[in-house]
Amino acid sequence: MILDGSTASAIDTAARQLAAGELVAFPTETVYGLGADAASEEAVAKIFAAKGRPSDHPLIVHVPDEAAVDAFAASVPAFARKLMRAFWPGPLTLIFPRRAGVASAAAGGQDSIGLRCPQHPIAHALLLACAKAQPPVLGIAGPSANKFGRVSPTTAQHVLAEFGESLTILDGGACRVGIESTIVDCTRGVPVLLRPGMVTPAQLQAACGERIRTPQELEAGTPRASGTLESHYAPNARVRLMDAKSLQTALDLLGAEAAGIAIYSRVILRTASERVIRRRMPDDAAETARQLFAVLRDFDAQGVRLIWVETPPPQPEWDGVLDRLQRAAA
Numbered sequence: 018m019i020l021d022g023s024t025a026s027a028i029d030t031a032a033r034q035l036a037a038g039e040l041v042a043f044p045t046e047t048v049y050g051l052g053a054d055a056a057s058e059e060a061v062a063k064i065f066a067a068k069g070r071p072s073d074h075p076l077i078v079h080v081p082d083e084a085a086v087d088a089f090a091a092s093v094p095a096f097a098r099k100l101m102r103a104f105w106p107g108p109l110t111l112i113f114p115r116r117a118g119v120a121s122a123a124a125g126g127q128d129s130i131g132l133r134c135p136q137h138p139i140a141h142a143l144l145l146a147c148a149k150a151q152p153p154v155l156g157i158a159g160p161s162a163n164k165f166g167r168v169s170p171t172t173a174q175h176v177l178a179e180f181g182e183s184l185t186i187l188d189g190g191a192c193r194v195g196i197e198s199t200i201v202d203c204t205r206g207v208p209v210l211l212r213p214g215m216v217t218p219a220q221l222q223a224a225c226g227e228r229i230r231t232p233q234e235l236e237a238g239t240p241r242a243s244g245t246l247e248s249h250y251a252p253n254a255r256v257r258l259m260d261a262k263s264l265q266t267a268l269d270l271l272g273a274e275a276a277g278i279a280i281y282s283r284v285i286l287r288t289a290s291e292r293v294i295r296r297r298m299p300d301d302a303a304e305t306a307r308q309l310f311a312v313l314r315d316f317d318a319q320g321v322r323l324i325w326v327e328t329p330p331p332q333p334e335w336d337g338v339l340d341r342l343q344r345a346a347a
Contacts, residue, residue, distance in 0.1 A: 018182055018184075018185060018186070019173050019177060019186045019188050020185065020186065020187055020188065021188055022043070022044060022139040022143075022187035022188050022189040023139065023189070027187060028139070028142050028143055028146050028187070029146060030185070031043065031143055031146075031185060031187055032143060032146035032147045032149075032150045032154070033150060034185055035052060035053065035054055035060075035143075035147055035150070035154050035157065036054065036147065036150035036151065036152055036153070036154050038053075038054060038057055038059055038060040038063075039053075039060070039063075039185070040052065040053050040060070040063050040064065040067060040184060040185075041053075041143075041184075041185045041186075041187065042162040042173075042176045042180070042184055042185070042186040042187065043139065043140055043143055043157075043159070043186075043187045043189070044137050044139050044140060044173070044187060044188070044189030044190070044192060045079070045135040045136070045137045045140045045159070045192065046107070046108060046135060046136045046137045046140075046192060046193045046194045047108050047135075047192060047194045047195070047196060047197050047198050047214075048161045048162075048169040048170060048171055048192055048195070048196070048197055048310065049161065049162040049169075049170045049171065049172070049173065049175065049176050049186075049192065050079065050140075050157070050159030050160065050161065050162055051064055051067065051068065051159060051160055051161070051162035051163075051176075051180075052079070052143075052157040052158065052159040053157065053158050053159075054147075054154045054156075054157070054158070055076075055078040055089075055120045055123045055154075055155070055156040055157060055158040056119065056120055056154070056155060056156070058121070058122040060158075061076065061120075061122040061123050061158050062122065064076065064158060064160065067180065067184075068160065068163070068164055068165045069164055069165045070160065070165040071165075072122070072125065072126075073125045073126055073241070074125055074165075074241065074243070074246075075123070075124050075125035075127055075129075075130070075131060075240075075241050075242065075243060076123045076124075076125070076131075076158040076159070076160045076243065077110050077131045077132070077133050077158070077159060077160065077198070077243050078120060078123055078130060078131065078132050078133070078156040078157065078158050078159070079132075079133055079134070079135050079140065079144060079156060079157045079158075079159050080132055080133070080134055080144065080155070080156045081134065081141065081144035081145055081148060082105075082106075082134060083098070083101045083102070083105060083134070085134075085148075085155060085156065086101070086113070086132055088116070088119070088155045088156065089113070089115065089116055089119055089120055089130050089132055089155075089156060090113035090114065090115070090116060090130065090132065091113070091114040091115060091116045091117070092113065092114050093113060093203070094203055094206065096203070096207075096208055096225040096226070096227050097111050097113070097201075097203040097208075097225075099224055099225040099226065100201065100203075100208070100221065100224055100225050101134070103220075103224035103225070104216055104220075104224065105133075105134040106134040106135055106136040106141065107134070107135075107136045107216070108133075108136070108194050108197075108198040108199060108214055108215055108216060109133065109198055109199050109201065109214070109216050110131045110132065110133040110198045110199065110200045110201070110212075110242075110243075111131070111132055111133070111200075111201055111203050112129050112130065112131045112132075112200065112201070112202045112203055112204055112211070112240055112242060113129060113130060113132065113203055113204060114128060114129055114204050115127070115128050115129050115130040120156070120158070123156075123158040125241060127240055127241060129202075129204050129240040131200065131242060131243065132156070133198055137189055137192075137193075138189075139187055139189040140189075143157070143187065144156075144157060160243060161197065161244075162175075162176045162179065162180070162186075163175070163176075163179045164179055166246070166248065166249055166250075166251055167179075167250070167251060167252070168250055168251065168252050168310050168313045168314050168317070168345070169196075169197065169250060169310050170310070170314075171191055171192040171195050171307075171310050171311050172190070172191050172192075172311070173186050173187075173188035173189070175310075175311075175314060191307075191311070192307070193307065194214075194215055194303075194306060194307060195306045195307035195308060195309055195310060195311075196214060196215065196306045196309060196310070196337050196338065196341055197212070197214060197243070197244050197341075198212075198214050198216075199212060199213060199214030199215065199216040199217075199221070199337070200212035200214070200242050200243070200244075200245075201221065201229070202232075202239065202240060202242070204240060205235060205238065207227060207228075207230055207235075208221060208225060208227055208229050208230065209229070209230045209231065209232060209234075209235060209239070210229050210230070210231060210232075211232065211239065211240075211242045211245060212242060212243075212244055212245055212340065213336035213337045213339075213340045214337040215302075215303060215306055215334075215337050217333045217334060217336070218333060219333060244344075246344070247344065247347045248344060248347040249341075249344040249345070249347075250310070250313075250341045250344050250345045251344070251345045251347075252313045252314065252316065252317045252324060252345065253317045254279070254316060254317055254321050254322055254323055254324045255322065255323055255324070255346075256313075256324045256326060256342065256345045256346040257323065257324070257325050257326070257346055258326050258327075258328045258342055258343065258346050259325055259326070259327065259328065260327065260328050261282065261283070261284040261286075261327055264280065264282060264284070264286055264325055264327060265284075265286055265287065267325070268280075268286055268287065268288045268289075268290075268293070269287075271288075271290065272289045272290070273289040273290050274290065275288060275289075275290035275292065275293050276290065276292040276293070277292070277320075277321050277322040277323060278292075278293050278294070278321060278322070278323045278324075278325060279293075279294040279295075279296070279316040279319065279321040279323070279324045279325070280293060280294065280295045280296070280324075280325045280326075280327075281296050281298050281312055281316075281324065281325070281326045281327065282295070282297070282298055282325075282326070282327035283297070283298045283299075283300055283327055284327060285297075294316065294319060294321060296312055296315075296316075298326075298327060302329070302332070302334040302335045302337075302338055303334070305329070305335075305338050306337055306338050309338060309341060309342075310341075313345065326342055326346075328342075329342070
């Protein structure tokens with residue numbers, strides 16, 4: 018069932034359900050999460066079962082503030098504190114060494130754990146209510162509220178389409194950011210970017226005063242992280258990335274026979290077919306990120322077989338969008 022997340026009664030209902038070991042979908046500024054008590058192995062197992070997600074694929078744990086990190090992290094380097102103070106609450110996940118005996122199932126059995134403080138007011142209210150529940154819930158494990166590998170949800174209706182009416186869903190409207198958080202590994206003494214998002218490497222470096230590394234720069238030992246599989250965020254239709262010239266050439270070759278194709282592009286393309294669905298991609302990276310998953314879901318709903326997407330510009334602010342599209346097309 019869908020509850021109005023702006024009401025105190027809905028927040029209290031959701032907090033009680035989480036404390037009782039049940040699942041609740043909730044909005045964040047990035048995408049909707051499928052939440053469970055991060056400390057309960059039984060509750061976390063319900064997430065993996067509902068999503069069809071491998072149990073060794075770690076979940077991000079949502080916490081209400083920086084102070085809550087110490088309940089899950091064994092150690093927190095100084096540069097990570099700077100990142101938290103610069104970007105929390107917000108779309109940044111930090112991976113820390115995990116405190117022994119805490120949230121093992123949510124961490125996918127790893128000795129590290131990913132933590133994030135969401136900015137969405139409903140998510141924040143839910144976390145505060147959970148901390149006061151009996152028994153208290155100190156963190157909410159919350160991967161995207163969709164079947165594993167599929168397009169992430171950015172509205173309550175998207176979640177409803179994935180899981181039906183048996184799941185409690187807090188409705189917080191459309192997500193403002195629209196793609197998942199940037200992930201930085203803080204377990205190896207230096208910040209390592211594991212997943213791009215709307216917080217860019219330049220912003221991270223300016224905040225923490227250290228160069229942001231890539232996994233390729235360091236020796237093996239990179240922890241597994243959410244949303245980093247080669248194939249992910251995939252609609253039912255096949256996704257292909259092309260530059261503007263290739264898109265127009267393909268349409269010209271198909272001519273009036275083109276059908277079952279949806280196109281998401283910044284350039285205005287010509288086609289002789291009335292059966293090609295076209296959607297204008299914004300010139301702004303943040304606005305494209307906000308609408309990306311909803312556009313892919315809408316194309317699927319219209320029954321297309323192919324989704325052709327103009328490759329985003331090679332600029333850092335577009336890295337998060339490009340990452341999601343490349344995984345959708347893999």
